[in-house]
Amino acid sequence: MDWLQSLGRTGLILFERLGRGHLFLLRVFGGMSDTVLRPSLLIAQMYSIGVLSFTIIAISGLNVGMVLGLQMYNTLVDFGAEDSLGQVVALSLVRELGPVVAALLFAGRAGSALTAEIGLMKATEQLSGMEMMAVDPIKRVVAPRFLAGMLSMPLLAAIFSAVGILGGFFVGVGLLGVDSGAFWSQMQANVDLREDIVNGVIKSFVFGFVATWIAVYEGYDTVPTTEGVSRSTTRTVVHSAFAILALDFVLTALMFGGI
Amino acid sequence: MTASDRPEPLVKIRDLHFRFGARVIFDGADIDIQRGKITTIMGPSGTGKTTLLRMIGGQLRPDSGSVLVDGLEVPKLKTDELFALRKHMGMMFQTGALFTGLTIFENVAYPLREHTKLPEAMIRDLVLIKLQAVGLRGARNLMPAELSGGMARRVALARAVALDPMMIMYDEPFTGQDPITVGVIMQLIRHLNESLGITSIIVSHDVTEVSAISDYIYMISEGKVVDHGPPAELKQSRSDWVQQFLQALPDGPVPFQYPAPDYRADLLGDGG
Numbered sequence: 001m002d003w004l005q006s007l008g009r010t011g012l013i014l015f016e017r018l019g020r021g022h023l024f025l026l027r028v029f030g031g032m033s034d035t036v037l038r039p040s041l042l043i044a045q046m047y048s049i050g051v052l053s054f055t056i057i058a059i060s061g062l063n064v065g066m067v068l069g070l071q072m073y074n075t076l077v078d079f080g081a082e083d084s085l086g087q088v089v090a091l092s093l094v095r096e097l098g099p100v101v102a103a104l105l106f107a108g109r110a111g112s113a114l115t116a117e118i119g120l121m122k123a124t125e126q127l128s129g130m131e132m133m134a135v136d137p138i139k140r141v142v143a144p145r146f147l148a149g150m151l152s153m154p155l156l157a158a159i160f161s162a163v164g165i166l167g168g169f170f171v172g173v174g175l176l177g178v179d180s181g182a183f184w185s186q187m188q189a190n191v192d193l194r195e196d197i198v199n200g201v202i203k204s205f206v207f208g209f210v211a212t213w214i215a216v217y218e219g220y221d222t223v224p225t226t227e228g229v230s231r232s233t234t235r236t237v238v239h240s241a242f243a244i245l246a247l248d249f250v251l252t253a254l255m256f257g258g259i
Numbered sequence: 260m261t262a263s264d265r266p267e268p269l270v271k272i273r274d275l276h277f278r279f280g281a282r283v284i285f286d287g288a289d290i291d292i293q294r295g296k297i298t299t300i301m302g303p304s305g306t307g308k309t310t311l312l313r314m315i316g317g318q319l320r321p322d323s324g325s326v327l328v329d330g331l332e333v334p335k336l337k338t339d340e341l342f343a344l345r346k347h348m349g350m351m352f353q354t355g356a357l358f359t360g361l362t363i364f365e366n367v368a369y370p371l372r373e374h375t376k377l378p379e380a381m382i383r384d385l386v387l388i389k390l391q392a393v394g395l396r397g398a399r400n401l402m403p404a405e406l407s408g409g410m411a412r413r414v415a416l417a418r419a420v421a422l423d424p425m426m427i428m429y430d431e432p433f434t435g436q437d438p439i440t441v442g443v444i445m446q447l448i449r450h451l452n453e454s455l456g457i458t459s460i461i462v463s464h465d466v467t468e469v470s471a472i473s474d475y476i477y478m479i480s481e482g483k484v485v486d487h488g489p490p491a492e493l494k495q496s497r498s499d500w501v502q503q504f505l506q507a508l509p510d511g512p513v514p515f516q517y518p519a520p521d522y523r524a525d526l527l528g529d530g531g
């Protein structure tokens with residue numbers, strides 16, 4: 001019966017954390033109005049979350065796009081369909097790889113940094129100090145970071161996809177000799193604004209929301225010790241990755257159907 | 260002085276009970292902090308001194324009992340009322356708690372920027388005045404990581420008085436500082452108290468320093484006030500515990516040994 005007990009205990013802890021996470025989210029939404037009134041707070045965070053993630057997103061996007069171009073070409077060429085390369089590369093990136101891979105990178109680069117930053121502020125009593133100065137850290141520290149993460153994610157995913165398409169173009173057209181006109185025209189004809197691009201943006205928006213939520217919550221809820229902060233940081237990356245992949249399946253099923 | 264002509268204390272704590280989980284931290288403590296005086300709460304590490312300050316500041320709520328600050332029942336205040344009260348309280352955290360991302364100047368300016376709409380030129384003047392008072396006007400462009408522990412506490416002090424509070428709480432201001440810094444901080448605390456009449460609450464276990472500057476001392480242990488009085492009176496305390504603490508005796512009512520099974524049996528045995 002031991003395993004049943006520990007299963008129950010784990011379940012309770014899980015649900016308690018989920019509950020606290022949701023209450024926390026409500027408080028963050030409550031503090032959002034201040035962020036909107038003081039755009040300087042938001043801009044500073046957009047910079048450190050969004051702009052500083054740019055390099056890793058762009059480099060990864062380029063690599064993924066190049067690999068995609070190479071792999072797809074080798075399959076398509078067997079059917080004499082290499083002219084569709086542009087369409088295949090673009091759809092893979094816009095629908096799936098852009099939102100998902102960019103979100104995973106975002107969780108690793110920006111999410112972990114957010115957790116560590118907020119967690120360290122807690123461990124060094126900076127959050128307490130702020131409260132004692134009659135300033136609400138949810139409003140000043142958490143809300144701007146949350147909003148910035150949520151807004152940055154779709155932009156980063158878009159950059160990832162755009163750079164990825166260029167990578168695919170470089171390999172497919174530049175190295176493997178696919179016709180340039182066919183590459184772009186097939187892409188233009190078969191990538192639908194609503195079906196593909198809007199759905200991709202919705203995905204990356206949802207992933208950004210969840211990844212940033214996990215990151216700021218783990219930071220704010222950290223055990224205020226060195227060890228606690230390092231554990232929270234790890235948890236942010238692991239939980240975000242799980243959440244992103246699980247949500248991706250659900251969203252894909254809802255959007256692109258078949259189930 | 261008789262009870263009736265004593266002014267109403269600024270902080271009045273009655274029958275305070277508090278626990279972290281199963282661990283009892285306060286078990287019926289009564290504490291008065293007189294206006295304009297320096298009052299020290301003394302006790303060994305882990306007795307709940309920081310916890311007490313957090314309850315006065317409303318960051319923690321007692322399980323039962325009352326915490327009155329300037330006539331307001333702190334645990335019952337709504338968030339905005341509590342924030343209004345906190346603007347009149349300064350707190351110097353044990354670690355300084357400076358914002359690591361801001362310069363010294365911006366750290367001290369922070370409460371002013373948050374709570375006033377003063378023009379930039381006036382904020383600058385006020386910050387420089389506060390920094391001058393703690394002797395760090397020249398360090399205004401440094402980052403907190405570039406400061407020594409003692410300097411960080413002085414900046415924390417300048418920030419705590421930025422809004423001209425009615426009281427300041429000092430959490431272990433002397434712990435881990437070199438003798439010169441201790442002297443500087445003692446002088447600053449006394450100066451703020453005498454010249455501005457700021458009520459001061461010090462939490463500490465540094466007997467000598469505290470005896471020198473306090474008007475009144477509370478000794479707490481295991482959730483209760485063991486004894487209280489002006490430093491001179493406390494030296495005559497009949498409590499063995501107070502004597503052990505003040506004279507730094509290794510053994511006494513507070514045993515040297517952490518509770519353990521019989522020594523002889525332990526050495527001869529093989530388990531445990």
Ligand SMILES: Nc1ncnc2c1ncn2[C@@H]1O[C@H](COP(=O)(O)OP(=O)(O)O)[C@@H](O)[C@H]1O
Pocket residue numbers: 279280284303304305306307308309310311
């Ligand atoms: N958030 C917390 N959760 C559980 N126990 C705590 C917490 N904060 C402090 N404690 C415990 O409460 C006791 C009193 O803490 P504290 O007020 O910091 O002591 P002091 O400042 O007198 O050294 C300590 O034993 C500490 O371990």
Ligand SMILES: [Mg+2]
Pocket residue numbers: 308309310353430431
């Ligand atoms: Mg303490």
